[in-house]
Amino acid sequence: MCVPEELRQPAADPWSAAGLTALDADLVERGHILTEQLRAALGLLGPADLALTGSGLLARIDAQLGADRKHRPLFHRFPDGVPTHAQLFFSVHIQAFLRNQPRQPCTRCGRTAAEAGIGALAPCAHLLCVSCLEALEAAGEASACPFCGSELTAGTALQAGVTGAPDPRYLAADSRAVRQAAEEFGVQRTLQPLRLAPGGDTRTAALLELDRLLTRRTPLSPEDREDLAALLAHAPAGLADALPAQIPVRETKASVLAAVLSRDPERARTLLAERVDTATDVLRLLWAWSGAEPDLLPASAPRLRTLPRPVRRDLLAVLDALPLAAVAEDLRRHRSAWLRAGELLHPFEYRRRYPNVAAAFVLLRQTDLVEHPVGAEFAEPPAPLRVHKTGTATRLGFTGFGGEVETRLAAGDLAGATAVLARRPGELVRRLHHLLRVHADTAPGAPLPEDFLPTVERALRQVAPGPLLGAYGRLRGPRSAGERRLYFPRGKVALAHAREDGGTLVTAGLSRPVCASIESELLRRAAGERYELAVLDEGLADLVVPFGERATARTLVSVPRGSIQRLPGTGRLRLFVHWMQPEHLRVDLDLSVALYDADWRFVGLCDYTQLVYGDRAAVHSGDYVSAPPPDGATEFVDLDPDALAAAGARHAVVIVFSYNDVSFEQLTEAFTGFLELDAGPDAADAAARATGPYYRKAVRQRMDLAGDAKVCVPMIVDLAERRYTWTDLNTSDSGGFHSVRRHHEEVGRLAADVLAHFSPGSRATLWDLACAVAAAGTDEVLVRGRAGQPVRTWRRAEGEPAGEFASRLRALRSPDGQGHTSTAGLTAALAGRHAFLGLVDGDIPAPDGLSGTAYRLYPGPLDAAPETLDRLTAGDLVARFGPVQAVRPPGADLP
Structure with missing residues (x-):
């Protein structure tokens, strides 16, 4: 999070301190907690700025969780109107978290209760371990909280998880209010730390993020494209001179050039000859200039915006300087779009200055040279074009690549x-x-x-x-004759x-x-940065390398399409779909679950036609046929995986479809996902009575429904194994899908094809990439096994080729040792080391002195690590494997 330097005051305002307490309470209720550095930066804001910043932060978190539509601020007129019970609210909820989650880490050092003993300081309730308190005591600073500066008072007893004699500086672990709050919270994950952005100010963080997006070697996801558009709109005046030497993704380059063209046309003209090197780049630029995504998809085709005459000449000059064969090929690849672009560029107006461009457009339009106004000039066309006769017509011909x-x-x-x-x-x-x-x-x-x-x-x-x-x-995947391909x-x-x-x-x-x-090439590309140690999760083998990121949906957790993940917890799931229709348009979305046995025979369903399946193993909340603003509508389906498996169901296919054939893109908003319920129905019902059926702290995944689609299959659940395959796919853009029962064969066949397509070993995974980085960058690798398995060690032997080391590691063959299963040993091993981490769950607290590179799927204590640890997304990890030296033949369009 960014806290602008220009808004900070020399000293903290007392009213801001009270507002921070309210913000603490609001955040912990959403499962987040402020790190020491971020809290200190927020404390230097004035009351009004803190109110604006804090409200914006809460709104963004609620939007990510899907709780923004019904959310009401906990404390009105924040922070000026903070009631006196704000501190009590925060204290009780912190203690409830500690009661249910003994692995909650210390906010200062990241160690857990099992390692250091975690307590809530009295009276402010900020989390601090015994070791950190002892260190402060040795430095003579133990009289005040290191986070908020509150003077520590004598508590009543030892906090949960603290060993040894009771320490009066910690709050009591047990009270009627704490027990009640713990029951409402249920079994929770650890609080997710919110940290201060790099540099600590908005400008620095924005420039770093802009550079990261521009240098990415893989297509940007929808979230990244939105971030890029916002950053370009607010970029500094010298954007053209601050661009990186290379912008690998051509769609990204088109967006940037269009932004520079809008802001500084003269400077943009000099960039065209430097940056545009294919005809398709010109077309992408025209789309971006016209306000459309430069993806060249027919559905995105914009009304082209006119260009200044000097810019038109510059673009024609760029096209004319390219090999004619490459230009003709590119024009034919996107024929309809180039026909419209030709009306904007007027290539025949400058036919004598740019003859190759005119020839390419004559070929594109396939007009008779005898009748064409400039036909005589191409009686002997430039190579590789040729004249041929078709019946009575004389036209240009071309055999392309x-x-x-x-x-x-x-x-x-x-x-x-x-x-x-x-x-x-x-x-x-x-x-x-x-x-x-x-x-x-x-x-x-x-x-x-x-x-x-x-x-x-x-x-x-x-x-x-x-x-x-x-x-x-x-x-590399196993193949069979006559297999079905997706x-x-x-x-x-x-x-x-x-x-x-x-x-x-x-x-x-x-x-x-x-x-x-290919494996050798991956290893070659991974070479470069050296690490002292690598720590990998074997579960990375379940995460497919992201593909088709342009078509991915916005999600709470960026699970790559086709990846397999364990279901959270041990109890029930609550599926949901929420939507809001625009004014004067009724939209009926339906949430359904189709059930199949191990051989993909249909065994039943839970939808608007059958609200209860079995002995309440699946329960539908009821059918809404419209979702008018301002609140919209939400449908739920509760699943008990154990009960469904006992009833003979093996697979549960989750489906959202538009009953009246209105595409998702026409909705004001729409999203689907699931949340985790406690093991017993009584606990879940108690939570629902306290917070409603959609309670944000239990949301585990949320996905936007968007685009010109009417049927979505977000995931397929393996009920017996309690795991799910994240599919994020659509089955039809034509609609007509009004009943799961009627289409159950089609749904089952598609689901079976999807699971076969993403079966283990058939796709490249993040495990393959992590192993390449580890084998090429270090001689010691620690691998965390699945669920309770010990940590195993691989060491590169003296004289062992990197390829052989990578092969051993990738296949988990011939380990060189094994050890503990807790995170304590890993934390100690990482202390003061330059390391590469590839994790599914970021549950390893960041020790002192840790630096290097880290990927994690799910947030955790690792997120509180300092900026010496470079954090990667799955797309960033893939982008690290860009070509070391890209030598592009003239006229060729690199992928």
């Missing part, structure tokens, strides 16, 4: 097709499976051509991580399609050498 490749493949010429594809490395890597299939068809049992692997290896060095990892997952066509939403694959099977023996080359 794609046509040449397909001609060679149809003839079974693997070597020739590979040589042509090598001109575009990304296309070669994307078609590796097809090339191997052609070889298996035309020369079964024969070895690959001698120059095939060297050509592939040269291409692998130049491609972006997306095609590289996609090919790796496709080639496709995700490019678009704004993830529409999944499946069909049977009747092609020749590519055997493991044929694909193994290519997979080995």
